[in-house]
Amino acid sequence: MTHIAYPPSFYAASANVSPQRPALHGEVETDVCVIGAGYTGLSTALFLLEHGFKVCILEAAKVGFGASGRNGGQIVNSYSRDIDVIERSVDPKKAQLMGEMAFEGGRIIRDRVQRYQIACDLKDGGVFAAFNAKQMKHLEAQKRLWQRFGHQQLEILDQQQIRQVVACDNYVGGMLDMSGGHIHPLNLALGEAAAVEALGGAIYEQSPATRIERGNQPRVHTAQGSIKARFVVVAGNAYLGNLLPELAAKSMPCGSQVIATEPLSAEQAASLLPQDYCVEDCNYLLDYFRLSADKRLIYGGGVVYGARDPANIEAIIRPKMLKTFPQLQNVKIDYAWTGNFLLTLSRLPQVGRLADNIYYSQGCSGHGVTYTHVAGKVLAEALRGQAERFDAFASLPHYPFPGGRLLRVPLTALGATYYSLRDKLGF
Numbered sequence: 350m351t352h353i354a355y356p357p358s359f360y361a362a363s364a365n366v367s368p369q370r371p372a373l374h375g376e377v378e379t380d381v382c383v384i385g386a387g388y389t390g391l392s393t394a395l396f397l398l399e400h401g402f403k404v405c406i407l408e409a410a411k412v413g414f415g416a417s418g419r420n421g422g423q424i425v426n427s428y429s430r431d432i433d434v435i436e437r438s439v440d441p442k443k444a445q446l447m448g449e450m451a452f453e454g455g456r457i458i459r460d461r462v463q464r465y466q467i468a469c470d471l472k473d474g475g476v477f478a479a480f481n482a483k484q485m486k487h488l489e490a491q492k493r494l495w496q497r498f499g500h501q502q503l504e505i506l507d508q509q510q511i512r513q514v515v516a517c518d519n520y521v522g523g524m525l526d527m528s529g530g531h532i533h534p535l536n537l538a539l540g541e542a543a544a545v546e547a548l549g550g551a552i553y554e555q556s557p558a559t560r561i562e563r564g565n566q567p568r569v570h571t572a573q574g575s576i577k578a579r580f581v582v583v584a585g586n587a588y589l590g591n592l593l594p595e596l597a598a599k600s601m602p603c604g605s606q607v608i609a610t611e612p613l614s615a616e617q618a619a620s621l622l623p624q625d626y627c628v629e630d631c632n633y634l635l636d637y638f639r640l641s642a643d644k645r646l647i648y649g650g651g652v653v654y655g656a657r658d659p660a661n662i663e664a665i666i667r668p669k670m671l672k673t674f675p676q677l678q679n680v681k682i683d684y685a686w687t688g689n690f691l692l693t694l695s696r697l698p699q700v701g702r703l704a705d706n707i708y709y710s711q712g713c714s715g716h717g718v719t720y721t722h723v724a725g726k727v728l729a730e731a732l733r734g735q736a737e738r739f740d741a742f743a744s745l746p747h748y749p750f751p752g753g754r755l756l757r758v759p760l761t762a763l764g765a766t767y768y769s770l771r772d773k774l775g776f
């Protein structure tokens with residue numbers, strides 16, 4: 350069987366030591382079989398184990414192989430579309446529940462890091478940076494919206510104040526969220542996997558689920574074995590492929606690219622991001638960046654609809670980085686990688702049941718570090734018979750992308766071009 354390794358990212362190169370995990374061989378019986386060892390699967394497993402369930406995770410490659418081990422590392426509150434969109438989509442009680450959960454993920458991550466002593470370079474503070482007056486107005490409205498749902502750690506920054514946070518003249522202002530922040534994403538996943546195992550959970554790597562046999566006790570098959578369980582949780586997200594065509598029909602894998610510079614001097618790093626906060630801009634196709642613990646600038650952006658891997662990632666992302674920080678003209682890029690997230694048409698998470706005992710959560714559309722941790726808690730609650738919060742997410746309507754399998758990529762890219770143009774023109 351082919352062994353699937355991590356992509357050559359900065360995160361893989363600086364990963365904490367973790368054990369070689371076995372592939373599944375033979376038949377196993379458990380309470381819950383989780384498909385996928387990203388944040389969704391790991392968070393679900395941890396919450397279940399903490400409540401006495403027996404849990405096995407099947408991972409096609411390695412823990413954190415997907416988006417969870419490759420992302421920008423930015424702890425961003427709420428969802429890819431904000432709570433006001435949710436309020437227009439579902440009844441007020443469900444919207445209220447999802448609004449409150451929009452700020453829970455960061456707290457779960459911090460609790461995990463502390464409780465399980467996970468070394469993942471956690472830092473507090475995230476900034477949304479605005480290019481124009483329209484984006485500033487949007488941030489002011491976002492602050493009021495988030496405050497209405499009880500989130501108070503927000504501060505609007507004017508042009509002078511954002512210059513104290515990002516050494517870049519392109520922004521007219523921003524919003525600081527002190528409950529945002531950043532992490533080494535792969536090390537968070539590896540730490541959560543170690544916690545799963547410490548609580549008695551089993552993780553099988555290099556073990557893609559190839560088929561789910563439905564029934565009173567569903568059975569998940571791999572090439573060399575199977576797991577019989579009371580419940581199955583599907584957490585394969587953009588890497589799930591066509592295992593469940595009914596899920597694939599209403600979502601689309603998309604790629605985002607990231608580069609990491611060589612380590613900068615302490616002075617140079619502090620001159621770019623003096624407070625060491627992470628930053629994402631307010632454009633529809635946004636750039637996101639932050640410093641690593643060893644003072645590299647980690648810079649991401651760009652979306653490839655349909656998730657084809659671009660040939661030269663540095664050629665796509667370096668010009669974006671230099672637009673923000675022209676002073677890095679002579680700095681070397683040490684790593685460049687791509688990863689896939691799962692887009693839904695509404696850009697809201699796709700959550701539900703495929704049967705009484707088969708649950709899923711996916712499709713957080715590029716903003717998933719916090720949501721996936723909430724998803725784990727909500728999935729675990731549902732399996733324990735408390736499904737109110739799960740059902741709130743499950744009530745979000747989802748539709749196929751226009752154009753079907755053939756035309757959804759060019760049509761979505763066309764839509765994004767329209768929104769990018771609006772960003773450039775500031776209307």
Ligand SMILES: Cc1cc2nc3c(=O)[nH]c(=O)nc-3n(C[C@H](O)[C@H](O)[C@H](O)COP(=O)(O)OP(=O)(O)OC[C@H]3O[C@@H](n4cnc5c(N)ncnc54)[C@H](O)[C@@H]3O)c2cc1C
Nearest residue numbers: 385387388389409415416417420421423558585688717718
């Ligand atoms: C480049 C990039 C940058 C991003 N930056 C940010 C950011 O800064 N902040 C933010 O909030 N969000 C960000 N995101 C989004 C965020 O990383 C994701 O939303 C989140 O990690 C998704 O977690 P997940 O567990 O649902 O999926 P994944 O982490 O993708 O995990 C799914 C796992 O399932 C496994 N799998 C799939 N199919 C099978 C199968 N059949 N059998 C067994 N295993 C299977 C895969 O191998 C994979 O390990 C980014 C995403 C990308 C790609």
